Amino acid sequence: MLFFGYALLQILVVIALMFFAYPPFSSFMVPLMIKVFGEPAVHYPNNFMVLPSMYFWINLIFSGFLGTIIIGGATNLFSLKYSDKPVVLSKGIAKVWPGYATLLLVWVIETAVLLGLFEVFPPLLNKIAFFSNYGPLMKQMVITIVALVVGSLFVYTTALVLLERRGAFSAIAQSFKLFGKYPVATVLLMVVPNFVKLPIDMLASKTDFLIRKFNPETIAFSIILGVLVSVFTNFVLIGTVTRYFMFTREV
Amino acid sequence: MRYCQFYKALLWSVCLSVLLIGCETQFTRQYKVEREFYRARKLQESVMLNPKIADQLAYQNAIGAYEAILQKYASNSYNTSIEAVKKQCYVAISELWLLQSENEKAIEVYERFLKKYPNDKDVGPLIHFANARSNEQIFNIDKAISEYQTVFDNHSEIADPESPKVSVLNLPLRMARLERGRGSKNQGKSYGYYREALNYYSSLEKQFPGTPTAFAAGYYSASIYLDQQQWQDAVTTFSKLIKGFPDRGEVPQLMLTVASLYSDGLRDAVKAGRIYDQIIQKFPEHVVEGYAHLGKARTLQNTKKYKQAIEKMKFIIDRFPQNVTLCASAQLSMAHCYEEQGDWQRALVEYKWVYENYSTTAQGLFAPTYIGQTYRERGEGRLAKTAFRDAVDFYQRIIKKYPKTTLAGTAQEYVINIYLIQEDWKNAEKAVEALETIYPGSRSKINTALLKGKIYENIHSVDQAIDVYKQLISEFPSHPILSEVRDKIGSLQRLR
Numbered sequence: 001m002l003f004f005g006y007a008l009l010q011i012l013v014v015i016a017l018m019f020f021a022y023p024p025f026s027s028f029m030v031p032l033m034i035k036v037f038g039e040p041a042v043h044y045p046n047n048f049m050v051l052p053s054m055y056f057w058i059n060l061i062f063s064g065f066l067g068t069i070i071i072g073g074a075t076n077l078f079s080l081k082y083s084d085k086p087v088v089l090s091k092g093i094a095k096v097w098p099g100y101a102t103l104l105l106v107w108v109i110e111t112a113v114l115l116g117l118f119e120v121f122p123p124l125l126n127k128i129a130f131f132s133n134y135g136p137l138m139k140q141m142v143i144t145i146v147a148l149v150v151g152s153l154f155v156y157t158t159a160l161v162l163l164e165r166r167g168a169f170s171a172i173a174q175s176f177k178l179f180g181k182y183p184v185a186t187v188l189l190m191v192v193p194n195f196v197k198l199p200i201d202m203l204a205s206k207t208d209f210l211i212r213k214f215n216p217e218t219i220a221f222s223i224i225l226g227v228l229v230s231v232f233t234n235f236v237l238i239g240t241v242t243r244y245f246m247f248t249r250e251v
Numbered sequence: 252m253r254y255c256q257f258y259k260a261l262l263w264s265v266c267l268s269v270l271l272i273g274c275e276t277q278f279t280r281q282y283k284v285e286r287e288f289y290r291a292r293k294l295q296e297s298v299m300l301n302p303k304i305a306d307q308l309a310y311q312n313a314i315g316a317y318e319a320i321l322q323k324y325a326s327n328s329y330n331t332s333i334e335a336v337k338k339q340c341y342v343a344i345s346e347l348w349l350l351q352s353e354n355e356k357a358i359e360v361y362e363r364f365l366k367k368y369p370n371d372k373d374v375g376p377l378i379h380f381a382n383a384r385s386n387e388q389i390f391n392i393d394k395a396i397s398e399y400q401t402v403f404d405n406h407s408e409i410a411d412p413e414s415p416k417v418s419v420l421n422l423p424l425r426m427a428r429l430e431r432g433r434g435s436k437n438q439g440k441s442y443g444y445y446r447e448a449l450n451y452y453s454s455l456e457k458q459f460p461g462t463p464t465a466f467a468a469g470y471y472s473a474s475i476y477l478d479q480q481q482w483q484d485a486v487t488t489f490s491k492l493i494k495g496f497p498d499r500g501e502v503p504q505l506m507l508t509v510a511s512l513y514s515d516g517l518r519d520a521v522k523a524g525r526i527y528d529q530i531i532q533k534f535p536e537h538v539v540e541g542y543a544h545l546g547k548a549r550t551l552q553n554t555k556k557y558k559q560a561i562e563k564m565k566f567i568i569d570r571f572p573q574n575v576t577l578c579a580s581a582q583l584s585m586a587h588c589y590e591e592q593g594d595w596q597r598a599l600v601e602y603k604w605v606y607e608n609y610s611t612t613a614q615g616l617f618a619p620t621y622i623g624q625t626y627r628e629r630g631e632g633r634l635a636k637t638a639f640r641d642a643v644d645f646y647q648r649i650i651k652k653y654p655k656t657t658l659a660g661t662a663q664e665y666v667i668n669i670y671l672i673q674e675d676w677k678n679a680e681k682a683v684e685a686l687e688t689i690y691p692g693s694r695s696k697i698n699t700a701l702l703k704g705k706i707y708e709n710i711h712s713v714d715q716a717i718d719v720y721k722q723l724i725s726e727f728p729s730h731p732i733l734s735e736v737r738d739k740i741g742s743l744q745r746l747r
Contacts, residue, residue, distance in 0.1 A: 026279060215290075
């Protein structure tokens with residue numbers, strides 16, 4: 001339910017971006033798009049070329065302010081479920097609020113690390129002859145895998161903040177320690193569900209290809225497909241991570 | 252309960268948004284036009300992948316999509332982007348008609364545009380120009396000249412003599428040539444056009460000396476002399492250009508033209524040979540080098556120095572194998588050399604080599620018919636018949652291999668010619684009827700009608716001949732050949 005609600009909101013964002021030229025969206029979207037991407041971005045089909053990038057930034061803000069609540073709520077609900085306690089949605093969400101600020105701080109740190117990685121890593125790869133020979137696909141694959149591994153370092157932070165009431169830095173340090181203790185299992189927990197989503201994300205980023213072979217609207221549909229798949233992957237990811245975290249604590 | 256309210260609010264905002272999406276602002280309208288234009292362009296792209304083999308439906312869909320935009324947004328909009336898209340639609344539709352050789356339909360589109368945007372500064376000149384060209388294609392000479400004149404009157408001002416608009420600059424010459432194309436009855440008028448053009452170009456040369464504008468003007472002046480067969484004036488003008496603009500890329504080509512003018516026009520083989528040698532020395536790696544060698548070889552041939560000429564031709568074929576047209580010309584000239592020396596058997600081998608190895612060149616198409624004709628002129632009927640049969644087989648292979656191309660059209664014209672030479676009227680008629688399918692276009696239409704008329708005249712089917720000629724007149728009322736056709740109808744009617 002939680003993930004579906006969040007996905008619905010994400011889909012609405014994509015639809016709003018698709019229909020940016022129509023009221024009520026045009027009143028604020030058109031000037032915003034011109035300001036961010038320049039005048040050509042508001043013409044068809046250029047608006048679809050910039051759509052993934054626009055969606056990325058809007059979704060990033062959403063994932064910070066709303067996504068932390070959803071992930072936190074889900075973590076609480078899974079922990080209730082695994083402790084054989086009654087699963088009540090409102091109770092799960094309510095338990096997020098005390099740790100919300102901490103979760104937000106952890107999210108800011110994790111996002112900064114990942115964005116820094118995206119900024120620094122591709123130019124480094126360009127200097128390696130192997131990647132220049134194999135083209136952008138191989139480079140994108142490597143960057144995604146590295147991002148998933150880096151993300152794995154932070155994977156236990158939500159559980160640590162909400163279930164053990166830890167502070168932001170303590171949760172990060174503890175998550176790193178858990179990663180160090182169970183590296184393979186942690187990476188697998190992160191990578192396996194995300195691999196399902198990987199081809200869709202890659203497809204959505206190939207705007208030129210989608211426009212050339214199909215039509216510009218396909219870009220929006222591939223993003224929506226990614227959102228729907230992420231309902232499943234997030235469910236599996238949070239469920240397994242919470243379960244594994246509880247298991248490590250039991251051990 | 253709280254979540255229930257949240258979802259209700261979400262649902263309401265979605266419904267409201269959907270309702271508002273139905274509303275339309277100027278920007279929304281512009282976006283919709285752009286989207287429809289993009290879709291139409293996609294359809295056009297599917298045609299443009301290979302316009303020659305694209306099916307009728309693909310053309311119809313693309314044209315239909317553009318027309319739908321024009322219809323849907325027919326009223327004048329104050330949004331310049333929407334109007335710009337509409338103008339592009341007109342251009343695209345006309346292009347699609349032209350790709351199907353439907354000049355009349357393209358002209359209809361141009362006229363619609365000019366009616367809607369009579370003083371358009373963006374696409375207007377292009378449309379006037381395209382309209383002129385299409386009218387030229389269907390031999391509507393008056394209209395073509397008047398459209399070129401409109402373009403010239405409005406855009407002939409030289410804003411920057413360093414980068415002249417060549418397509419506008421050459422219009423006086425173009426109009427003069429069109430007038431000349433009308434035939435001998437309009438010679439006086441055509442001279443007038445040429446004189447005017449020459450005055451215009453000389454004024455430009457004086458006004459902007461040493462500039463690219465002066466160069467272009469000088470080049471067009473020389474072209475006028477060439478048209479009027481004033482070889483010496485042409486040579487003088489070209490030589491002045493070579494001297495005045497030694498660093499221009501066109502100089503090697505101009506030198507080649509001067510040399511060929513000395514050789515073919517002024518019959519001065521010595522001067523021609525000297526210039527060819529200069530070109531070979533000065534531009535050893537330039538594309539004209541091969542043609543200079545060929546020119547030199549031909550001057551040797553013209554002065555009956557066959558041995559040297561043949562050696563030179565062989566050298567050209569060895570040295571420039573990648574230049575197919577040049578090699579075909581050299582090979583054909585070599586065959587002529589052997590023939591002129593009286594060695595027909597060797598010449599025959601060389602002629603066959605031309606069409607077997609350079610089948611897609613003009614020389615390759617010429618050789619098979621030439622062999623048959625030579626046998627015929629020598630009175631060797633049986634050999635002539637075999638040669639003509641082989642030639643027809645060869646042309647049919649070409650037509651099959653390169654469908655709906657100019658090459659196929661020319662090959663079919665050779666087939667018709669062979670049947671006409673042999674007075675095989677039945678096959679000639681069939682071949683003429685096939686011409687329009689093999690190479691659709693106005694040129695074929697006119698050729699078809701003229702050839703059909705000729706065949707009917709020969710088989711004494713006077714009524715059919717008159718019908719064909721009358722149809723030609725109704726289809727191309729401004730074609731320069733029509734005065735001749737009218738005379739023919741008159742004499743045929745007297746025969747009836």
